[in-house]
Amino acid sequence: MNLDSKDVVISIRNLKKSFGQYSIINDLNFDIKRGSITTILGFSGAGKSTLLKHILGLLRPTSGHVFVNGQDISNLGGVALREFRRNFGMLFQYAALFDSLSAFENVAFPLREFTKDSEAEISRKVKSLLESVNILENSFYKLPSELSGGMRKRVGLARGLALNPDIMLYDEPTTGLDPITTKMVNELIVQTAKNNKQRQMTTIIISHDVKASLAISDFIAFLEHGRIVEYSTASEFAQSKNRIVQEFINL
Amino acid sequence: MPIKTGAGLIEKFGDSILRAIEETGKVTLFVGQFFYWVFRPPFRFRLLFAQLYFIGNKSLFIICLSGAFTGMVLAYQTYFGFKIISVDSLVGPVVAISLARELAPVLSGLIVAGRAGAAMAAQIGTMKVTEQVDALEVMGIDSYQYLALPRIIAGTLSLPMLTIIFLLVGNLGGWLVGTKALMIDETMYFSKLGEFMFLADIYQGVIKSIFFGFSIAVIGTYFGFEVKRGAEGVGKGTNMAVVWGMIFVLISDYFLTSFLIKIL
Numbered sequence: 001m002n003l004d005s006k007d008v009v010i011s012i013r014n015l016k017k018s019f020g021q022y023s024i025i026n027d028l029n030f031d032i033k034r035g036s037i038t039t040i041l042g043f044s045g046a047g048k049s050t051l052l053k054h055i056l057g058l059l060r061p062t063s064g065h066v067f068v069n070g071q072d073i074s075n076l077g078g079v080a081l082r083e084f085r086r087n088f089g090m091l092f093q094y095a096a097l098f099d100s101l102s103a104f105e106n107v108a109f110p111l112r113e114f115t116k117d118s119e120a121e122i123s124r125k126v127k128s129l130l131e132s133v134n135i136l137e138n139s140f141y142k143l144p145s146e147l148s149g150g151m152r153k154r155v156g157l158a159r160g161l162a163l164n165p166d167i168m169l170y171d172e173p174t175t176g177l178d179p180i181t182t183k184m185v186n187e188l189i190v191q192t193a194k195n196n197k198q199r200q201m202t203t204i205i206i207s208h209d210v211k212a213s214l215a216i217s218d219f220i221a222f223l224e225h226g227r228i229v230e231y232s233t234a235s236e237f238a239q240s241k242n243r244i245v246q247e248f249i250n251l
Numbered sequence: 252m253p254i255k256t257g258a259g260l261i262e263k264f265g266d267s268i269l270r271a272i273e274e275t276g277k278v279t280l281f282v283g284q285f286f287y288w289v290f291r292p293p294f295r296f297r298l299l300f301a302q303l304y305f306i307g308n309k310s311l312f313i314i315c316l317s318g319a320f321t322g323m324v325l326a327y328q329t330y331f332g333f334k335i336i337s338v339d340s341l342v343g344p345v346v347a348i349s350l351a352r353e354l355a356p357v358l359s360g361l362i363v364a365g366r367a368g369a370a371m372a373a374q375i376g377t378m379k380v381t382e383q384v385d386a387l388e389v390m391g392i393d394s395y396q397y398l399a400l401p402r403i404i405a406g407t408l409s410l411p412m413l414t415i416i417f418l419l420v421g422n423l424g425g426w427l428v429g430t431k432a433l434m435i436d437e438t439m440y441f442s443k444l445g446e447f448m449f450l451a452d453i454y455q456g457v458i459k460s461i462f463f464g465f466s467i468a469v470i471g472t473y474f475g476f477e478v479k480r481g482a483e484g485v486g487k488g489t490n491m492a493v494v495w496g497m498i499f500v501l502i503s504d505y506f507l508t509s510f511l512i513k514i515l
């Protein structure tokens with residue numbers, strides 16, 4: 001797939017990563033379009049999480065480069081790297097809420113850490129974030145252990161969005177959820193992308209769920225043995241001629 | 252069935268030595284990070300106070316209880332030995348010196364390793380397996396700085412305080428038993444204290460407790476971060492923190508004592 005270079009938010013060039021003798025990412029090249037919803041599909045162990053960790057600068061490439069907003073992050077370190085990560089919001093598979101903090105405090109956390117907002121300002125922002133993910137006032141001060149799995153995900157999403165990230169990442173957002181909660185989370189992802197459309201927030205999803213990916217993504221990439229073997233618009237993806245992709249779709 | 256051979260045993264032995272070396276390297280780096288971060292902002296005083304409170308809260312009651320009974324038993328044992336040679340006036344100083352130099356720091360250390368050290372490993376281990384540690388990192392917060400640093404500082408500060416409390420309560424217990432049960436003269440119990448006990452005795456205990464507190468917290472947080480996956484991993488990490496925390500207190504006590512006796 002060819003993207004106009006001014007539309008590219010993340011650009012990965014000749015990325016290789018090995019752990020010991022095992023080569024996990026093999027000469028991967030990949031561009032992600034700014035403002036899009038892009039899903040990365042692949043079998044378990046294909047290297048999806050490894051790729052995601054390179055995009056966040058949590059892992060360093062064995063060779064190759066990762067550019068985010070034109071900046072090469074492969075050799076950023078320390079303070080610069082931590083500053084850089086503030087471009088991202090992330091929803092973890094099990095939400096990863098801080099379990100000693102209430103829903104409200106979890107969402108307030110990044111605001112307290114990284115802004116100079118007054119307490120009133122923080123309170124206003126947190127409330128509006130929680131409302132935007134349909135968390136009701138009576139749950140604001142509950143601890144994560146008192147929330148359902150679906151609610152935790154929504155609070156996790158609100159926390160991820162608190163600092164208006166350029167790029168929102170979802171790591172297997174619906175794995176292990178029941179069908180109704182799955183539907184709700186998918187709708188929320190689309191809704192969130194829409195709400196942040198005019199500031200061109202990019203959405204990147206890692207997933208196993210072909211059907212949902214076809215329904216909500218603009219673009220879909222298929223990762224196999226550390227390479228992108230198919231990358232196209234969602235509608236073209238279903239028609240892929242790649243045998244493994246077809247196998248995956250028809251599973 | 253494979254037959255166990257000598258070579259297999261040697262291989263295993265070699266393996267554990269390599270692992271021990273690797274582990275030592277990792278712990279050294281872990282301690283190194285402490286000195287890297289300790290003078291660097293942001294200083295998270297709120298987290299530090301929370302940890303001080305947590306360790307104190309977890310251990311204070313049991314420290315007082317152990318201190319009181321240790322002092323009481325010690326007074327009893329000493330008295331029956333000393334009465335034979337009619338030096339029962341020395342019970343007070345002996346109890347005080349034993350507590351100050353050894354019993355207060357070592358027993359407080361063992362208690363804190365079992366309670367606070369275990370809790371540190373469990374908390375951080377749980378955060379590790381539920382990706383809360385990753386969540387911190389993704390937000391751009393150094394997880395060591397946020398989680399380990401306040402715990403290690405709090406451990407280093409609170410164990411000496413708990414040791415001094417142990418010492419005071421222990422002496423109170425010794426005094427109670429000595430004067431009320433064993434009928435040593437009330438004014439005599441502590442009268443020889445100035446003659447036999449020196450500040451060096453207290454320094455020795457306090458210096459040891461600072462070192463123990465630091466080590467216990469390092470061990471607790473280290474095994475927390477080492478947890479790999481699952482609830483089982485958290486349990487194992489917690490267990491390791493307690494076992495190694497206690498072993499470390501007991502072994503390093505010997506070396507610290509032999510060193511401090513020379514210089515104090």
Ligand SMILES: Nc1ncnc2c1ncn2[C@@H]1O[C@H](COP(=O)(O)OP(=O)(O)OP(=O)(O)O)[C@@H](O)[C@H]1O
Binds near residue numbers: 024046051
């Ligand atoms: N830190 C590491 N050290 C060694 N091997 C690793 C490490 N991280 C990942 N791997 C290996 O790399 C391969 C890809 O792992 P990765 O987690 O990226 O897969 P994935 O596509 O996210 O799979 P899943 O869908 O199961 O999450 C796996 O075989 C894994 O064992």
Ligand SMILES: [Mg+2]
Binds near residue numbers: 048049050
């Ligand atoms: Mg994964």
